[in-house]
Amino acid sequence: MSVLDSLNGTAFTAFGQHVIWSDMLGNTIGLAALALGWRRSIWTWPAQFLSGVILVAAYASAHLSGGVGKQLLVIGVALWGWRQWQRGRQQAQDGSIAVRFAGWRERGLLIGGTALGTAVVGGLFTLVPQLSWNPWPDAYIFVGTLAAMVAQARGLVEFWFAWLLVDVVGVPLAFSSGLAFSGLVYVVYLALVVWGMRDWWLRSRSADAGPVLEGVLL
Numbered sequence: 001m002s003v004l005d006s007l008n009g010t011a012f013t014a015f016g017q018h019v020i021w022s023d024m025l026g027n028t029i030g031l032a033a034l035a036l037g038w039r040r041s042i043w044t045w046p047a048q049f050l051s052g053v054i055l056v057a058a059y060a061s062a063h064l065s066g067g068v069g070k071q072l073l074v075i076g077v078a079l080w081g082w083r084q085w086q087r088g089r090q091q092a093q094d095g096s097i098a099v100r101f102a103g104w105r106e107r108g109l110l111i112g113g114t115a116l117g118t119a120v121v122g123g124l125f126t127l128v129p130q131l132s133w134n135p136w137p138d139a140y141i142f143v144g145t146l147a148a149m150v151a152q153a154r155g156l157v158e159f160w161f162a163w164l165l166v167d168v169v170g171v172p173l174a175f176s177s178g179l180a181f182s183g184l185v186y187v188v189y190l191a192l193v194v195w196g197m198r199d200w201w202l203r204s205r206s207a208d209a210g211p212v213l214e215g216v217l218l
Contacts, residue, residue, distance in 0.1 A: 026055035
């Protein structure tokens with residue numbers, strides 16, 4: 001049995017749902033990565049990298065190409081985010097990453113890019129049905145996750161709003177795709193997102209946090 005077969009084997013069954021190892025392990029590490037992001041720890045990026053590597057197997061088993069592509073992007077953005085936070089973390093008074101609200105131009109780019117990206121990826125999945133059995137939600141989560149991670153790498157409070165919007169679609173899609181553990185983790189994500197959003201929001205009000213980070217990361 002290959003490593004991939006082992007990762008996609010059933011870990012346990014609960015309430016008629018089969019939970020596979022890759023789904024459970026990848027999302028547990030992803031949950032830890034979100035908690036580390038809330039604490040503004042640079043270790044959020046290695047955790048996201050490892051989570052992405054494992055979840056590639058989970059989404060491939062569910063034939064969700066958008067999910068596979070999303071995890072490949074997670075891997076790439078995690079490397080970029082690590083570098084960004086390495087450059088910016090010394091700018092906060094406590095040695096962690098400083099945070100700020102996005103400017104209106106940045107918000108427009110995030111919203112417009114997400115809408116355009118979803119239209120393009122969703123159209124591709126529709127034209128090539130073999131890529132995904134549920135093209136539009138799959139495309140939305142694929143592009144929305146990328147937007148959220150880019151916002152996180154730049155220390156933007158809007159990162160949490162983006163994750164919240166991804167979760168709204170991610171929960172039902174995960175359950176309907178047979179990835180029960182992903183669905184349960186998305187529910188936990190919602191609580192972490194609310195708490196993390198509050199923490200970053202309050203920290204962004206610091207008099208010196210925003211301008212310094214903006215100068216470092218732009």
